[in-house]
Amino acid sequence: MSGMHRDRIRIQRIAQAASAALCNGYVLGFQKGRIYTGKSKAVCVPVLNCYSCPGALGACPVGSLQTALGGIERKFPFYALGLLMLFGIMLGRLACGMLCPFGLAQDLLHKIPVPKFTVPKKADRPARRVKYVILLAAVLLLPAFAVTKTGVRPPYFCKYICPAGTLTGGIPHLLANPALRQAAGSLFGWKLAVLLLILAASTVIHRPFCRYLCPLGAFYSAFNRFSFYQMRIDREKCIGCQKCEASCPMAVEVTKDINSPECIRCGKCKSVCPAQAISSGFRTGKK
Amino acid sequence: MKTDRKLFLLRICVLAAALLFIGIGLLRQEQMEVFKKAVKICLECIGIG
Incomplete structure (x- = not known):
């Protein structure tokens, strides 16, 4: 570990x-x-x-x-x-x-x-x-x-x-x-x-x-996709190893749908990612 | 960029609706109903019936 x-x-x-x-x-x-x-x-x-x-x-x-x-x-x-x-x-x-x-x-x-x-x-x-x-x-x-x-x-x-x-x-x-x-x-x-x-x-x-x-x-x-707290995956950093999906306790397809309604935001995907491509936090979305 | 702006608007609208609901609830003293229920042992909730 x-x-x-x-x-x-x-x-x-x-x-x-x-x-x-x-x-x-x-x-x-x-x-x-x-x-x-x-x-x-x-x-x-x-x-x-x-x-x-x-x-x-x-x-x-x-x-x-x-x-x-x-x-x-x-x-x-x-x-x-x-x-x-x-x-x-x-x-x-x-x-x-x-x-x-x-x-x-x-x-x-x-x-x-x-x-x-x-x-x-x-x-x-x-x-x-x-x-x-x-x-x-x-x-x-x-x-x-x-x-x-x-x-x-x-x-x-x-x-x-x-x-x-x-x-x-x-x-x-x-x-x-x-x-x-x-x-x-x-x-x-x-x-x-x-x-x-x-x-x-x-x-x-x-x-x-x-x-x-x-x-x-x-x-x-119902709020997971647009709540202020969001998970995010950096596609450029992702090496496609699928470790995030293998480790997800809720069996979420992390690389396809990181803010799936099934994601409980435990952060396991983030911690196992060898490329540190996954992040999370509060975002307003205002640009 | 457009998606981000839409998301921002959606979040703000839902947040405003949530705060509005809470405000209306407080005006209608709904918190007291929650309180009354919560300070007595709910026999149904604990499985007594």
Whole structure:
């Protein structure tokens, strides 16, 4: 492993750990099985981070979007959507690669030395569209329109899919609170199964949740091609060795489409490039 | 050159739209709805139902 590559991993891990600590810094919450109730909870964080995590200092943007859409007044969610657009236009999917705590969990699990699996392109390409379906159906349409028998519109993504909520919210609360343990039923069993499946898959496939299921990644991916933060390849310096493509954890065709919607801006391509043809940073595009 | 200018305009327009949305949301006190939801344990989110 080259020095530059080691440095990149170190920077990524420090950024991810700092983000996880900043988003979930209320340590007392884990001890007491309570959640933080300070004013910062009115602000959405740029990553998938359950607001019911005992340590959460901010609000989950995906949960906030569903709450606004499914609320009694059924308002257009200007605030949550505006924040998501702001994060998207500034960073694209940089938040996925460098800031997301659940991304960090998947990255660490992928370090476990077990045989790795490359998903064939025929299955990989259509499977990546699932996250857009989840965004449209479970985050936007169902919370806005699908009323249950009890007359409420639940946050369908949070309720039935979100593994981050189970990992950082459900499990710590159940461990700390016997009453919640008593109340846990088949829904918790289902969510635990989803979480375990994703965690198990993360050991053999790099970031399966980000690739195939994450609605927040799907939203940010719409901004990847024109966000202020951009990846750039210098065609004159590129020697066509394809090391960037071989190393990309998201299987992006780096030389053809460096700002692909699938790129999470982890910078691995940049660090393995022997010709230093790849760069990244904030660009206005103004000439 | 033209593409760069178009990109610049697109970025600025989306950024302005994002800030406008946030402003409208703040005027409508939507941050308080986010706050109210975020300071209670969401039983659905943690899988209790």
